[in-house]
Amino acid sequence: MNSEATEERVLEAVAERRELVNEALDDDVPMKSPERLYEATRYLLKAGGKRLRPTVSLLTAEALADVEPLSVDYHAFPALDGSEIDVMSAATSIEVIQSFTLIHDDIMDDDDLRRGVPAVHREYDTETAILAGDTLYAKAFELLSETGAAPENGLEAVRRLATTCTQICEGQALDVEFERRTEVLPEEYLEMIELKTAVLYGAAAATAATLMGADDDTVDALYRYGIDSGRAFQIQDDVLDLTVPSETLGKQRGSDLVENKETLITLHARQHGVDVDGLVAAADVETVSEAEIESAVSRLEESGSIAYAEAKAEELTANAKRHLDVLPDNEARDLLADIADYLITRGY
Amino acid sequence: MNSEATEERVLEAVAERRELVNEALDDDVPMKSPERLYEATRYLLKAGGKRLRPTVSLLTAEALADVEPLSVDYHAFPALDGSEIDVMSAATSIEVIQSFTLIHDDIMDDDDLRRGVPAVHREYDTETAILAGDTLYAKAFELLSETGAAPENGLEAVRRLATTCTQICEGQALDVEFERRTEVLPEEYLEMIELKTAVLYGAAAATAATLMGADDDTVDALYRYGIDSGRAFQIQDDVLDLTVPSETLGKQRGSDLVENKETLITLHARQHGVDVDGLVAAADVETVSEAEIESAVSRLEESGSIAYAEAKAEELTANAKRHLDVLPDNEARDLLADIADYLITRGY
Numbered sequence: 001m002n003s004e005a006t007e008e009r010v011l012e013a014v015a016e017r018r019e020l021v022n023e024a025l026d027d028d029v030p031m032k033s034p035e036r037l038y039e040a041t042r043y044l045l046k047a048g049g050k051r052l053r054p055t056v057s058l059l060t061a062e063a064l065a066d067v068e069p070l071s072v073d074y075h076a077f078p079a080l081d082g083s084e085i086d087v088m089s090a091a092t093s094i095e096v097i098q099s100f101t102l103i104h105d106d107i108m109d110d111d112d113l114r115r116g117v118p119a120v121h122r123e124y125d126t127e128t129a130i131l132a133g134d135t136l137y138a139k140a141f142e143l144l145s146e147t148g149a150a151p152e153n154g155l156e157a158v159r160r161l162a163t164t165c166t167q168i169c170e171g172q173a174l175d176v177e178f179e180r181r182t183e184v185l186p187e188e189y190l191e192m193i194e195l196k197t198a199v200l201y202g203a204a205a206a207t208a209a210t211l212m213g214a215d216d217d218t219v220d221a222l223y224r225y226g227i228d229s230g231r232a233f234q235i236q237d238d239v240l241d242l243t244v245p246s247e248t249l250g251k252q253r254g255s256d257l258v259e260n261k262e263t264l265i266t267l268h269a270r271q272h273g274v275d276v277d278g279l280v281a282a283a284d285v286e287t288v289s290e291a292e293i294e295s296a297v298s299r300l301e302e303s304g305s306i307a308y309a310e311a312k313a314e315e316l317t318a319n320a321k322r323h324l325d326v327l328p329d330n331e332a333r334d335l336l337a338d339i340a341d342y343l344i345t346r347g348y
Numbered sequence: 349m350n351s352e353a354t355e356e357r358v359l360e361a362v363a364e365r366r367e368l369v370n371e372a373l374d375d376d377v378p379m380k381s382p383e384r385l386y387e388a389t390r391y392l393l394k395a396g397g398k399r400l401r402p403t404v405s406l407l408t409a410e411a412l413a414d415v416e417p418l419s420v421d422y423h424a425f426p427a428l429d430g431s432e433i434d435v436m437s438a439a440t441s442i443e444v445i446q447s448f449t450l451i452h453d454d455i456m457d458d459d460d461l462r463r464g465v466p467a468v469h470r471e472y473d474t475e476t477a478i479l480a481g482d483t484l485y486a487k488a489f490e491l492l493s494e495t496g497a498a499p500e501n502g503l504e505a506v507r508r509l510a511t512t513c514t515q516i517c518e519g520q521a522l523d524v525e526f527e528r529r530t531e532v533l534p535e536e537y538l539e540m541i542e543l544k545t546a547v548l549y550g551a552a553a554a555t556a557a558t559l560m561g562a563d564d565d566t567v568d569a570l571y572r573y574g575i576d577s578g579r580a581f582q583i584q585d586d587v588l589d590l591t592v593p594s595e596t597l598g599k600q601r602g603s604d605l606v607e608n609k610e611t612l613i614t615l616h617a618r619q620h621g622v623d624v625d626g627l628v629a630a631a632d633v634e635t636v637s638e639a640e641i642e643s644a645v646s647r648l649e650e651s652g653s654i655a656y657a658e659a660k661a662e663e664l665t666a667n668a669k670r671h672l673d674v675l676p677d678n679e680a681r682d683l684l685a686d687i688a689d690y691l692i693t694r695g696y
Binding site: 033034036037104107108126127128130131133134135137138139141142145146150151152154155158159161162163165166169170172173174176177 | 381382384385452455456474475476478479481482483485486487489490493494498499500502503506507509510511513514517518520521522524525
């Protein structure tokens with residue numbers, strides 16, 4: 001696997017769809033009265049984002065329809081029963097949910113910045129941010145209920161999205177709970193990131209497949225593709241925090257260690273006798289030295305903890321790609337496989 | 349109309365269904381892991397509430413099916429096409445949405461108490477309260493997507509609920525905006541309470557009717573029944589704040605005036621030359637005197653503002669009841685009419 005070529009193909013596929021997704025989001029979440037509410041609702045959507053999840057939805061539909069990528073209008077897309085559906089609405093509903101969760105998470109975590117701009121509760125206020133998130137939440141269900149798909153498929157997609165949202169809330173609650181606990185098992189951590197991060201990748205693929213009219217086994221396999229890729233993505237995030245220079249990361253390398261955030265890496269290290277709490281003495285990212293981080297990372301390399309996480313991410317990615325076997329052999333399927341690879345080979 | 353007999357019939361109908369609704373809520377939102385999240389999610393639902401909105405849903409289904417009230421299992425209820433649906437899930441989904449909006453509203457308004465107990469963000473914390481509201485939000489859509497109704501009806505009900513949630517957010521945003529504005533027109537106030545309060549009554553009736561398989565005109569009429577009753581309910585709330593003794597209200601009479609909250613009454617008074625801002629000099633409900641409130645109320649009576657609001661509520665209630673003409677003439681329909689009357693004749 002040539003990861004540079006893979007990355008190039010993925011970034012091109014995402015960029016080609018990003019413009020279309022952004023146009024659709026602008027139509028789906030229009031500026032209207034009350035203006036302050038809708039400004040806040042649109043603020044984070046306008047601040048950027050790769051649009052990886054909607055790209056997964058669109059490629060899933062293209063792979064299932066076995067059409068040449070970007071050859072058919074996403075708003076009038078051929079479902080498997082020959083009817084036309086608006087598969088773009090499924091894609092934007094996922095991005096809208098992602099946006100709602102980020103807005104509410106930033107309030108809960110009291111984070112100041114998101115996508116390089118002030119978080120919504122900083123740019124506006126907490127009340128407006130809560131309400132902006134709630135508005136996006138409803139919008140996602142509106143979008144998914146108006147795709148023109150066969151009603152039983154539309155309803156099944158809505159049910160999947162609702163369950164996904166419940167799981168994301170559970171994942172966020174577990175994340176908060178783990179910060180207060182003295183012991184977290186690696187299995188519990190993997191469960192948490194499945195709920196908090198991976199299920200939305202799963203839903204991105206599965207809702208598109210359901211609306212297209214794919215059979216249950218196919219939908220389930222594509223859901224597993226999203227779940228496994230999403231888990232690998234989160235584990236890779238934890239690895240990158242330790243292995244990528246601060247200037248490339250855009251934040252202090254090793255910040256998870258400084259902030260005592262448990263990851264698969266620290267959990268493995270604990271189980272192998274490493275004094276994780278004593279690895280970094282500095283109390284915050286402003287005072288930590290590069291030498292201290294370097295020494296901590298060396299210790300985690302010695303215990304095999306970083307290699308363990310990398311191996312876990314690779315295993316999940318291999319699983320994810322195997323699930324794509326249910327799809328016809330075509331360019332869109334290859335791009336979905338490339339995205340799974342990209343999620344763990346990306347440099348930051 | 350004998351309002352005491354009406355009130356008795358309504359309270360009995362509501363009480364008879366409350367136990368069933370509470371049992372269903374306990375099943376629909378069960379205790380599970382993560383425990384702190386689900387405790388918070390269930391906390392307000394367990395704290396009480398009349399269950400007026402789910403009662404409207406259940407009576408709507410009974411009126412449409414033309415069955416004797418309480419004679420059929422709500423979980424296996426005969427839709428108009430002869431199939432069986434879980435109309436209770438439609439009822440609980442509305443109560444779950446109501447609960448979610450109260451939890452988030454109390455954070456936004458920084459209110460300490462709700463239903464006689466600490467608000468969720470006081471009993472737990474703001475992070476947990478945001479997440480508990482978000483969890484209920486998803487749960488409502490899950491419930492509504494699993495009623496067993498014909499898929500096109502299920503999907504239409506979901507679409508209605510999503511639009512309703514968007515409107516509730518818009519109403520809350522307008523309410524906040526009006527507090528900052530120097531002038532609000534009565535029409536704007538009526539629009540705000542329609543969005544913030546009435547649409548959920550509309551959805552309570554309309555989603556049940558849609559799931560039952562009623563035709564579009566019937567669904568629309570029942571939606572209007574809910575909207576007009578809900579608007580009358582909110583206007584009556586504003587009247588009661590001025591006309592009911594503090595001990596009966598359970599809070600300081602005239603608190604809206606002390607807190608400079610605009611209502612249909614104050615907006616009418618302003619348009620008729622009353623210096624509303626000068627009516628009550630006291631800065632908070634702790635220091636206001638009964639004499640000061642009495643004098644303010646007299647002034648609002650002289651300007652005809654209270655009578656104007658009462659007449660408006662009565663007009664809306666009459667409209668609401670006329671919309672029930674689409675239903676078969678039966679006991680459930682009579683009870684829906686009684687509920688509309690009760691919403692404006694209730695003493696507090």
